[in-house]
Amino acid sequence: MKYKAKILIVEDQYIEANNLEVMLRRADYRVCTIARSVSAAVKVIEQESPDMVLLDIQLKGKLSGIDLAKLLSRKNIAFIFLSGNSKQEFLDAAKTTRPFGFLTKPFREKDILSMLEIALYAHRENLALTTQRLNSASGQAANSSLFPGMIGGSPQMQKLQQQMARIASSDISVLIVGESGTGKELIARNIHLLSAKARQSLISVNCAALPPTLIESELFGHEKGAFTGALDKRIGRFEQADGGTIFLDEIGELPIEVQAKFLRVLQEKEVEVIGGKTKKVNVRVIAATNRNLQEDIVSGKFRADLYYRLNVFPLVSPPLRERKEDLPLLVDHFIERLSKLEGSAVTGMSEQAMQELLNYDWPGNVRELENIVHRSILLATGPVINSIGDLRSYLPKAVGANNFMRTIEEVEREHIVAVLERCNWKVYGPGGAAEVLGIKVPTLNSRLKKLNIEKVRPNRSDKLPKV
Structure with missing residues (x-):
């Protein structure tokens, strides 16, 4: 009989372990054995090299399931954690071992088999990726024209x-x-x-x-x-x-x-x-x-x-800050496309302006870069963008050393208001707040309503424009 995969169960609770074994055998999996401790599991792993390990986090003895998980990661053996404990410290420790799933007790047969199927597929895909590369033997880069x-x-x-x-x-x-x-x-x-x-x-x-x-x-x-x-x-x-x-x-x-x-x-x-x-x-x-x-x-x-x-x-x-070597290519791409869009004569960027971009951390990533290049094209007086200006002036005022005790909503609220003020309270269209923030207009309108921003609009009695 051909089995789907070879599974090792590491569980010290007798009834739960036996129930798992019955479920797996019924679904045409081969169960190596049931190991009641880490030391017993290590011996089985050395002898049988299972495809997957179902691993209880808390085991009797000095070593826990997390200790065994570290060994499994080194041997590139996939594992799924079984746990009856949902405490944050256990989950945080378990996540560092990069499991292929978590199952919280008590679990249903359908959940176990479903997660096992997904985990085995993902593990096999990962193994294939480590041995198969799209690059040719000569080391050519991936063909970017495909993307x-x-x-x-x-x-x-x-x-x-x-x-x-x-x-x-x-x-x-x-x-x-x-x-x-x-x-x-x-x-x-x-x-x-x-x-x-x-x-x-x-x-x-x-x-x-x-x-x-x-x-x-x-x-x-x-x-x-x-x-x-x-x-x-x-x-x-x-x-x-x-x-x-x-x-x-x-x-x-x-x-x-x-x-x-x-x-x-x-x-x-x-x-x-x-x-x-x-x-x-x-x-x-x-x-x-x-x-x-x-x-x-x-x-x-x-x-x-x-x-x-x-x-x-x-x-x-x-994120863009982790691949800044791509900045010049991205800038050239945006200048070419956006200059045509605006009917502009801008064809390039000076070394000084490029250095300003390279010195920036880009919290808004590629979308923010596109907006900055677009704005620079509109403001340029010649064929070359000579300076970008103080990019950090576009950051929210709330992000500072004295504001770490603010809530996320308070920071977001102040940031949106600051952008609206800079955009003269223009919500949509070229140069509008939605474009600067890098979000869609319906999303911005939703945030304005949720954060009640309309009421804090300074020195203006009229309402925000409807979209």
Whole structure:
């Protein structure tokens, strides 16, 4: 009989260990044995080299599951933690060992088998990536022409492009992690264009821009009369993307009650239409976030099972400050494109101006750079941009040595007000606050309303312009 994989169970609770063994054997996995301690597990690992280890964090004896996890990481053996303890210190220590998943006791058979399947797939993909490179034997760089709009030849960008090309042909879910302004949507678009679904639709959804009361209807659709105000039938975004790809930006903003229905799409390949029937969909899911979803799992804001379903293959979009060698290429690209857009004669940038850019840390990343270049083109008096000016003047006043005790909302509020003042309270359009902040107009309007910024508008009685 051919087994799916060879599994070692490291668990000192007799009943739980035996239940796990029964579940795994029933699902056609081969169980090496059940080890009750770290020392026993080490002997089995040396003899049998398991494909995966299900590992309890707290074990009897001097050594814990975390100690064994460090050994497994060195041997490149995948493992999933089993834990009945959700204390932050245990989770923090466990995360440093880079597990392929967490299962909290008591667990269901379906959850175990689902996570095991995902973890084994991800581990095999990682092993393939370490041995397979898109570069030829002569050491040529990855072909950047495969990735329209992705500018830069830094090691970080080459690694990212290699990973993108490696997974593009697969239908596995992808989670893109990175700071705001690093081009996560561009990465998603390029993965779609390289995939077998390239001729089908790519549907993009910004989860933060959709009101919580409407997001379920927007994603899954509703029938006419399904609820008050449902005057017409709506086709959800997942159904619109059927046969293609859906990109869910800012996935961390998805309400917890909607996450369960989203999980069903990933597991069962079907959507539950509000007031209607379930429908089968064939959709490749790419999600992105600038949040720490593992912290959100601990705080109860994000489902662990959904995270591990999405995180089959994580991609990191590097911040601009970590790849400054790409700045000249990016600047040339933006000058060429934006000069044509504005009908400007600007063709380049002086060494002094470039040095000013290189000396800056770019908290807003590539999006901020594009805005700065755009503004410099508009202000230039000749064919060369000679000076950028004090880039730090655009940073929020709240970010200073005396403001560390402020809340995030207070800092954000003051920053938005400062930008609005600099933009003469222009919200949208060229030179508007939305462009300077690097966010979409609906997102900015949502933040203005949430932070009650309209009421603090200085010395002005009229309201902010409506969009």
